Amino acid sequence: MKLFSTIESVREQLNLVKTEGNTIGLVPTMGALHDGHLELVRQSNQLCDVTIASVFVNPTQFNNPADLQKYPRKLDHDIQLLESENCDFVFSPSKAEMYSEAPDITLSFGEIENNLEGEFRPGHFNGVGLIVSKLFNIIEPSHAFFGQKDLQQFFVIQKLISQLNYPIKLIRVPIVREESGLAMSSRNERLKTEDRQMAGLIYETLKKGKSMMKSGATVGETKAFVGETFDQNERMNLEYFEIVETRRFSKVSEINQEEVALCIAVNIDDVRLIDNLLLFS
Numbered sequence: 277m278k279l280f281s282t283i284e285s286v287r288e289q290l291n292l293v294k295t296e297g298n299t300i301g302l303v304p305t306m307g308a309l310h311d312g313h314l315e316l317v318r319q320s321n322q323l324c325d326v327t328i329a330s331v332f333v334n335p336t337q338f339n340n341p342a343d344l345q346k347y348p349r350k351l352d353h354d355i356q357l358l359e360s361e362n363c364d365f366v367f368s369p370s371k372a373e374m375y376s377e378a379p380d381i382t383l384s385f386g387e388i389e390n391n392l393e394g395e396f397r398p399g400h401f402n403g404v405g406l407i408v409s410k411l412f413n414i415i416e417p418s419h420a421f422f423g424q425k426d427l428q429q430f431f432v433i434q435k436l437i438s439q440l441n442y443p444i445k446l447i448r449v450p451i452v453r454e455e456s457g458l459a460m461s462s463r464n465e466r467l468k469t470e471d472r473q474m475a476g477l478i479y480e481t482l483k484k485g486k487s488m489m490k491s492g493a494t495v496g497e498t499k500a501f502v503g504e505t506f507d508q509n510e511r512m513n514l515e516y517f518e519i520v521e522t523r524r525f526s527k528v529s530e531i532n533q534e535e536v537a538l539c540i541a542v543n544i545d546d547v548r549l550i551d552n553l554l555l556f557s
């Protein structure tokens with residue numbers, strides 16, 4: 277596995293790979309890797325000739341400076357894990373390398389930004405759009421792998437690819453979970469042991485909400501159930517629970533044929549956890 281920290285060096289390497297006609301799978305990450313990230317690498321290895329993972333804690337997508345500051349960083353460990361998964365290349369640039377000038381271009385994704393993560397994290401998707409566009413332009417992958425864990429982000433990237441004509445196939449990878457059901461996340465390691473176990477309640481509640489809806493409960497009834505569940509738990513603060521159609525991430529009041537997801541954000545102390553379930557899968 278080869279490690280690159282400059283744009284020039286990674287481009288040079290990938291130019292060689294491309295002249296040999298290989299497909300290139302990109303797995304963008306912010307590091308502190310876990311099995312969820314590694315599943316993206318595994319899928320890329322299966323589908324592509326060459327896999328490159330990027331590890332970069334992207335400052336422009338953090339609306340909360342404390343969250344950025346506390347974000348776990350463990351590059352040496354990440355490199356070991358990627359090597360054990362037979363990842364071919366790692367691109368791990370510095371902030372100065374990625375943002376040699378402060379960007380004044382802004383990206384806005386329309387209605388999808390008005391809800392959920394867009395609403396609660398102003399500027400977040402602009403930062404995601406900027407860094408992913410940069411990575412696409414630097415790496416020029418044939419495939420890009422993103423997790424369902426960040427479902428709204430996935431649809432933002434889908435828009436980016438389709439509206440800016442990137443010749444990239446976007447692959448959605450299902451959520452990998454801890455034994456308790458908690459969706460794996462780099463932020464989980466900031467939870468106290470007992471909180472981490474208790475956080476399995478998020479997935480439990482999503483599953484119950486989904487089965488209620490499948491048995492005919494209304495959106496209002498399901499939201500009330502989820503609200504009450506978290507009202508009864510002092511440690512867990514519900515930021516939002518919404519039932520949305522995934523094209524625009526707009527809230528639905530009744531279920532029709534569109535792809536519908538149950539999406540949730542919960543805070544335990546200052547650790548913010550998100551999760552989702554698709555209604556029809």
Ligand code: AMP
Nearest residue numbers: 305306307312422423425426451452460
């Ligand atoms: P992050 O490092 O949190 O920015 O995540 C990098 C990529 O890994 C994103 O596409 C995430 O959606 C994906 N990812 C994070 N956690 C999981 C998980 N538990 N299961 C599947 N994919 C994940």
